[in-house]
Amino acid sequence: MFLLPLVASTSFSRSGCFGFFPDADGIPRSRNNTSLSSSSRGRQRRLELRLQPSSTSPPVGHRHGQQQQHHGSMGAARAGNGSDGIATNxxxxxxxxxxxxxxxxxxxxxxxxxxxxxxxxxxxxxxxxSNVRAYLVDTYRTRQTMDDVAFLRAQIDKDLADGVPSAVLVPPPSAPEEEVIDALVANVEAMIDADRKLPALKQLQGRIWRLGFDGGEIQGVVYDDVAEALARWHGTGTVRSYIYSSGSREAQRLIFGNTEAHGDLRRYLSAFFDTSVGGKREPRSYYEIWQTLGVDSPSQILFLTDVYQEATAARDAGFEVLISIRPGNAPLPEDHGFQTITSFAQISV
Ligand SMILES: [Mg+2]
Known part of the structure; x- marks a missing residue:
């Protein structure tokens, strides 16, 4: 086990926030003198993320020289994953x-x-x-946040129409700002708690995370074997790498552009896809990606995921698929039928 220290603020520092979202006249100012960002400025807490290292991820600097040995010991390494609740065999x-x-x-x-x-x-x-309220207070009247709120309102209206129990009616834009923000925050918190993959939520989260990344409060985490594989594949000159995630493309770029251990990995990535191409469990989405990538056959595209339903959708679209087994991932069906890997070191060029 290793500790990854990350500093996460309970609110935004005003300078960081306004640095990106000045008022229309270009002058940063608070919309609310009693905003959370003001009252809690400087109050930070330190998060220590405890992560189990991959059982097949040797320390950086040892992997290249031990790659053959690493491959040869895979069976033993694989067996250890049973303790994580991951199906074996x-x-x-x-x-x-x-x-x-x-x-x-x-x-x-x-x-x-x-x-x-x-x-x-x-x-x-x-x-x-933790930061959604402060963010909305500080940026409420900026064009970007007004657009984000309109996007969010449309989703909340749909939720209310669909009878989503956690959906809260948002007062009209003419209502007092605090009332609108209270309702927006209640909806956003419920969406996050339910891990809903909603474009409007992802967009707003991406805005908030950007401030955390830009301020150095958050750094991306990417497995060592992934960073090394991206460099290795990029070095071939013939294999291009892409991201397809339910997180917004902005969030994807933040994670890979600001990794704690490997710096900016975006130089190895050719493009980012999010659910604007479709849901990750829908074969049509992978067809759309194939059309965009432009290779002759979908079988020339390898998709890696930890989710069985995503693997199935990609396979149905003609993609090659490997399932990633990592500590903490959800168990797979015993009879899923896909090849699996526990480290990107298992993918050679
Ligand atoms: Mg996943």
Whole structure:
């Protein structure tokens, strides 16, 4: 086990917030003199994210020299995952060779594949939840936030029409600002708590996270073997790498552009896809990605994910698929039938 210290603020520092969202006249100012950002400025708490290292991820600096040995010991390493509640006796790829299979594009899920799930659930989500009120107070009248709120209102209206129990009616824009923000915050908190994959929520979360990343309060977490594989694949000159995540593209760029251990990894990534191309459990989404990537056949695209339903959708669209087994991931069906990996070191070029 290792500790990843991350500093997360319970509110935004005003300078950081206004640095990105000045008023229409360009002069940063608070909309509410009693805003949370003012009252709690400087109050920070330190989050320590405890993460279980991958059982097949040796320390950086040892992996390249031990790659053959690493592959050879995979069976033993794989057996250890049973203690994490992950189904055993699954077909695992000893070595998945990209060039042997004519793979030209690798599309990566984030949560549970390139990045530990606890980073999202224990760091990113709480950060957005803790800061949403201060963010809305500080930026309420900016054009960007007005657009984000309109997007959010449309989702809340749909939720109310659909009878979503946690949905709270938002007063009209003409109502006092505090009342509107109170209702928006209640809805956003409920959406985060339910881990809903809503574009309006993801967009707002991305805005809030940007301030955390830009201020150095949050840093992205990407497995060592992922960072090394991205560099290795990029070095071939023939394999391009992409991200496809339910998180907004802005959030994706933040995570990969500001990693704690590897710096900016975006130089290895050719594009980012989010659910604007469709849901991750829908084969049509993968068809759309294939059309965008432009390779002759969907079988020239390898998709990596930790979620069985996403793997099935990609396979149905003709993609090659590997399922990522990482500590903390949800168990897979015993008979899922996909090849699995526990480290990107198992994918050779
Ligand atoms: Mg995932």
């Amino acid at each position: 699954l077909p695992e790829a000893d070595d998945y060779c990209l060039t042997a299979r004519d793979i030209r594009c690798v599309v990566l899920d984030i949560e549970g594949t390139t990045t530990p799930i606890p980073f999202v659930t224990d760091v990113l989500f709480p950060y957005a939840r």
